[in-house]
Amino acid sequence: MRDRYGHLDIDSLLPLHNQQEQIAVGVREVFVPQTVRTDPPPVDLPRELWQRLADSGVLDDRDLPGDLDHHTLAKLRHSYEARPARPVLEVLAEPDGQKMVLLGDPGAGKSTLARYLAVVLAQRGGDVLPAGLVGLLPVLIELRRYADPTWRGLSFVDFLDRQHHTDDRLGLPRTLLERRLHEPGRVLVIFDGLDELFDRGDREVIAHQITGFATHYPGARVVVTSRHVGYQRGPFDAAGFSHHMLQDLGQKQIDLFTQRWYRIACPGNPPEAARLRERLLTAIASSRSVQELAGNPLLLTILAVIGRRQTLPRDRHNVYRHAVTVLVEHWEVSKHLAATDPALPELDREDKLDLLRLIARRMQDGRAGLAGNHIVGTDLFRMFETYFQVDHALPPGPAKVAARAMLEQFQHRNFILSRFGSQVYGFVHRTFLEYLAAEDIDVRFGNRELSESDLLQGVFGARWSDPAWHEVLLLLTGIREHFAGRIIDRLLAADPYWRLRDKLPQHILLAMRCLGELRKPVALGPRHRAIAGALTHLLESLRSRPYDLALLTAFKQIVVPVITTLGPRWPGRDYYLAWYRLRGQIHLSDLRMDSRQMASIANQIALALDPSSDLRQYLFTVATDHHHEAIRRTAVEAIASGWPGDPETLLWLRERITDDADEYVRQAAVRAVASGWPEDPGTLPLLRARATGDTDAYARTAAVRAIASGWPEDAGTLPLLRECATTDEHEYVRQAALRAIASGWPEDAGTLPLLRECATTDEHEYVRQAALRAIASGWPEDAGTLPLLHDYATGDANAYVRRAATQAIVSGRADDPGTLFLLRERATSDHHAYVRDAAIRALASGWRVHPGTLPLLHECATTDNHEDVRMAAVDALASGWPEDPGTLRLLRERSIDDGNEYVRGTAVRLLASGWSEDPGTLPLLRERASSDTHEYVRQAAMHAVAVGWAKDPGTLFLLRERATDDANEYVRRAAVRAIASGWSEDPGTLPLLRECATGNVNEDIRIAALTAIASRWPEDPGTLPLLRERATSDDQPIVRDAAVYAIAVGWAEHPGTLPLLHECATSDNDEDVRTAAVNAIVSGWPGDPGTLSLMRQRDAVDRRKGAQEAHSRRSR
Structure with a gap:
């Protein structure tokens, strides 16, 4: 037994032409x-469909073969969940x-x-x-x-x-x-x-x-x-x-296997084993496709074998090539064909790969495209039949026999294709479909069947916005690395109007991912500056989209892993760090509290690019001395995440918690200590002291949340939370404690009574809202829940509480006979717009087919006396009844005649997005962009035209007219930005921007024009002189400040830059401009002999500002 079965057959995991890396691995030593x-369940599905079904229960119709429906899938998911x-x-x-x-x-x-x-x-x-x-x-x-x-x-x-x-x-x-x-x-x-x-x-x-x-x-x-x-x-x-x-395999099983594997693969060399293991685990965590492979023990073993020789994920296409090669070589199709008919041809490895590439191409050209991963058995049979007739010159009869044998092989024997549903086939691993589709395009490109234009425009240009194609495009970038520069150029230029849209800027994110595919990213040369510029523009755009959780997630999953992997060797490092020190923290400090995670991400990127003590000391200085508390807060978070192993960090954070004068900084330090040092014996006592003793409610709230999430098993946690929920003087603390109790202790006998008490007796609406929502979600079947919600939906004195109760009633109670009546009554009779708004949205989503819903929405859209309710009704009609002829009429009427600019603007945007093909839409939008009495509507209409009709010959004319003639500076600035983004190739754009940068216009417009020129025309011989002239001669300090920043970041190597900055730092008559120049010198030229005196000057300025702001806070 031991001799025959005691070792893994590693030979079978290596290609037949590469058997030199044999290692003896005992089954007992690595088995997990x-x-x-x-x-x-009885139905077969590809792995990625099973995973998506298990995660969300939702699959798109395009993903399914014709004989599977959502009813069947619902039963499958229930079966899956019922069997842990x-x-x-x-x-x-x-x-x-x-x-x-x-x-x-x-x-x-x-x-x-x-x-x-x-x-x-x-x-x-x-x-x-x-x-x-x-x-x-x-x-x-x-x-x-x-x-x-x-x-x-x-x-x-x-x-x-x-x-x-x-x-x-x-x-x-x-x-x-x-x-x-x-x-x-x-x-x-x-x-x-x-x-x-x-x-x-x-x-x-x-x-x-x-x-x-x-x-x-x-x-x-x-x-x-x-x-x-x-x-x-x-x-x-x-x-x-x-x-x-x-x-x-789950993540813990994968961790254990890799630990055991590399311990055997690197005998006597624990450091090397640890390095290889960490490299593989990082690759798995950084790539959805590699994660999918790693769950399969055989493919995980192949990844581990390959991981001894090359890095993942940058060599992912080689990983997939290796896996496909192994599986194809060990698939003995020729033996099976010979057994069926000795006269059938023998297929070698390349023949089999040709077949698989043809299948991948057929799938990508099908109705569902790459999202579908399925092909009907009859189509697959015809493909095989044609292949044998064309490539092997078989007559029709033998070709049919061979095709049938091939189909049997794929169904019963092969690892790459499998059957799911009835006579429908798909790749068992979606990764194989993506890899083979990419290889098919690459082979055709190499054979000159596809030109460079076909690849850049027909593949990348046409497919970048389709998420199902992203993995294929990334693999192609890795395969054709010498072509990656032009690919990234194409992607960065793919959507010049991204700032005007609410959607994710997929082109920038995909370009960042392409960067992560390259083994030698330095070969991109000057393109790294363009990538870094796109990254900083993306971060700065968050000031106008602070609640964009999709973008936040994209940064975490895409940008941070790529930059962390590249680290200090990334050639775009200096540009980003210059932005981070000079401008980044200022921009991020303007974000709302909900976007502090984005500030943390900006810090993470900076730390990955510069882990040196210089950055650490800089952050310590900023965290303690900067006059802006938001910047100090982000610096605290950066220090905590960047140097958690340094004993000084914890001591310093505790000092911030107790001594910092600003509540937001103390709050950030509390969170950092709780998440970074939960095992330290002093952490829990410190948090308890802050939860009850800190003078600021924000810091107490942070402590309460940290204790509830980090120490739920501690005997003192629940009593402390109850005390805070009932006795703290501030509603934020009571609310946080109540939510923590409801989510963490739902089985405790005292939780529901406490929630009911707070819902009825707490004096603040925030706490009553939190209590009602917790009761509705946690105890929906309790006999007292629905009556309580009904009472508060109609009887609470506060509109926010009535709104919360109204929303809670709808959730899961659409069949209750009293719910529809209550919603209709609230939608028309509640005296507060917030409640009517919530009722309207609930009716539109839950009672769309009810005959009374559409007339009610029309009535609310035209007669309600509050703009929020009319907007909610207009939005509901556009999304729920786009085919109804009355919807388009109502939107046109609201876009012109509604008395509120926000309703008109909403109608304008809905017309542009939903009725762009209607011949009356573009004329109406142009008229609104020029003639509406309010700048908000004119700007909304102008944006809609710029994005949706960029190629229309009248669009650029409209934008130029708005840029020069509109009465409002915000509209003019938006027009300037739109022209710079979308028409940079037009010969009239740069002269127009220069005119706006120097003319007698609003300073914000001059800044917009200067920023556009600096970022898009850095090589133009007139750009630097223009910036130097604005930095010294513009009559507005804010414009001079912007010019100083642009020069410091974009022309750091120019011999005239440092002297100019010294001049601005010492001679400008505005303190903010002088400080900006000093900051630029300190950040970019720390070794300059004059830097020390400038640092002393900046320190004095900062201390004076800090003292003034502290005095102002005390006075308030």
């Missing part, structure tokens, strides 16, 4: 037990595991589990097994060997007896085996690989033999392994076998 789910994953060894050891079938995907570890059990039970000792398995005699029967004609006709016992007398001695003598089999609970018999019997008749015969064996020896524990594709469970159900499906 999987988990299983009981009685898996459990450790496989525990399930095998249970009484119900006496007769069991273990199903799994190819590579799920079925045979490895069988071999592990055989070896560990045979050797006895060492591994800890569940009690039900300890002491069992292992018998492993490889069914592919048993099915060999040599053993045909033998019983399993006869087969094992014969095996015992052969050279490998894997069997057992008949007398010993018979005796043990008849003794209850003495033997574990594993029949491994039922799916490896390709002939269906053989499978059926042997399945009945196995069930008969289990019946004849009821005391034996019997386990059968098989792939789930093609498995027929009827005989095993009839014999009382239970069924379990092996699950993908």
Whole structure:
């Protein structure tokens, strides 16, 4: 057993032409037990669809083959959730595991589990097994060997007896085996690989033999392994076998496997093992596709083998090429074709890869595109048939035979394609579809079937906005690395109007991801500045979109991993750090409190690019001395995340918590200590003291939340939270404590009574709202919940509480007969707009088909006396009834005649987005952009025209007219920015911007023009002179400040820059401009002899400002 099954077959994980990296890996040394789910659903789905179904329960119709519907999928998901994953060894050891079938995907570890059990039970000792398995005699029967004609006709016992007398001695003598089999609970018999019997008749015969064996020896524990594709469970159900499906490995299992693997792969070299393991785990965490592969034990092993030689994820296309090559080479299709008809051609590796690429191309050209990952069996058959006729010159008859044999191979034997639904096929791993689609495009590009223009415009230009194509585009970038510069240029220029949209700027994010694909990013040269500029523009744009959670998530998942991987070697580093020190913190300090995470991300990027002590000292100085508390707060967060291992950091943070004069800084320090040092014995006492003793409510709130999330098991936590929820003088603290109790202690007998008490007696509406929402979500079935919500929806004196109760009633209670009546009454009769707004939105989403909803919305859109309610009704009509002829009429009427500019602006945007094809939309928008009496509407209409009709010859004329003639400076500034973004190639744009930068116009317009010129025309010979002239001669300090910043960041290497900054730092008559110049010199030229005196000057200015602001706060 040990000699035959004790080691993994690493040779099979290496391409046949590259077998030199052989290492001996024992099964017991690396095996990580999987988990299983009981009685898996009967429908086969590709892995990524299963995962999406499990995560969200939602799949797009395009993702599904024709014979699967959402009703079936809902039942599948319910089945999935009702059967939680459990450790496989525990399930095998249970009484119900006496007769069991273990199903799994190819590579799920079925045979490895069988071999592990055989070896560990045979050797006895060492591994800890569940009690039900300890002491069992292992018998492993490889069914592919048993099915060999040599053993045909033998019983399993006869087969094992014969095996015992052969050279490998894997069997057992008949007398010993018979005796043990008849003794209850003495033997574990594993029949491994039922799916490896390709002939269906053989499978059926042997399945009945196995069930008969289990019946004849009821005391034996019997386990059968098989792939789930093609498995027929009827005989095993009839014999009382239970069924379990092996699950993908989770993160903890992956961590454990990689630790064990590299310990063996790097004997005697723990540092190297740790380095390789961390590199692989980072690659897995950074890529959705690699994560998908890593859940499969076989593919995880392939990743680990490859990880010894190359870095992931930058070599992902090579990883996938290796995996596909291994699986294709070990797929013996030619042997099967020859068995079907000896005259059929032999297919080599390239033939098989050609076929797979053709399938990927057919899928990407289908209705669902790359999002679908499925192809109908008849289409696949015709593809194979055509392939054999064209590429191998087979006549139609033999081509059909070969095609049918190929289809059988993919259905029953191959790892890459599998069947799901009825006669519908897809790639088992979506990653294979994406890789092969990318390789297909690359092969055609290399063969000159596709030109450079086809690749840049027809592939990247046409597909960058489709998320289903992103992985293919990234792989192509990695494959064609020498072409990456032009690809990134194309992406960065793909959407010049992104600032005008609410959607994610996918082109910038995709360009950042492409940067992460490159093995030699330095080869991009000057493009790194463009990438860094796009990154800083993206961060600065957050001032106008502070609640954009999608962008925040994109930064966390895309930008931070890419920049962290590149680190200080990124050539765009200096540009970003210059922006971060000179401008970044100022911009980010203007963000609202909800966007502090984005400030933290900007800090993370800076720390990844400059982990030096210089940056640390700079942040310490900023955190303690800067006059702006928001900048001090972000510096505190950066220090906590950048140097958590330094003992000085914790001491310094505690000092901030107790001594800093600003409540926001103390709040940031509280959060940092709670999340970064939860094990320190002083942390919990410090937080308790802050929760009850800090003079500021924000700091107390931060402490309450930290204690509730970090120490829920501590006996003192719940009493402290109850005290804060009922006795703290500030509503924010009471609200935070109440929410923590509701979410963390719902089973406690005192929680619901406390929530009801606070909902009825607390004096502040925020606390009553929080209590009502907690009751509605946590106790929806309680008999007192619905009456309580009804009472507060109509009777509370505060509109916010009535709104919260109204929203809570709707959630999950659409069938309640009183709900519709209450909503209609609230939508028309409540005296506050917030409540009417909530009721209207609830009716539109939950009662769309009710005949009274549409007329009510029309009435509210035209007659309600508050603009928020009319806007809510207009928005609901546009999204819910776009086909109704009355909707378009109402939107046109509201865009012109409504008395409120925000309603008119909303109608304008809805017309542009939903009715762009209507011939009347563009004329109406142009008229609104020029003639509306309010700047908000004119700007909204102008933006809509610029984004939706950029190629219309009248659009640029409209923008130029608005840029020069509009009465409002905000409209003129927006027009300037739109022209600079979308028409930089027009010969009239740069002269217009220069005119705006120097003319007698509003200073904000001059800044917008200067910023556009500096970022888009840095190479123009007139740009630097213009900036120098504005930095010294403009009559507005804010314009001079902007010019100083642009010069310092963009022309740091120019010999005239430092002298100019010295001049501005000492001679400008405005203190802010002098300070900006000093900051630029200190940040960019720390070694300059004059820097020290300038630092002293800045320090004095900052202290004076700090003292003035402190005095102002005390006076308030």
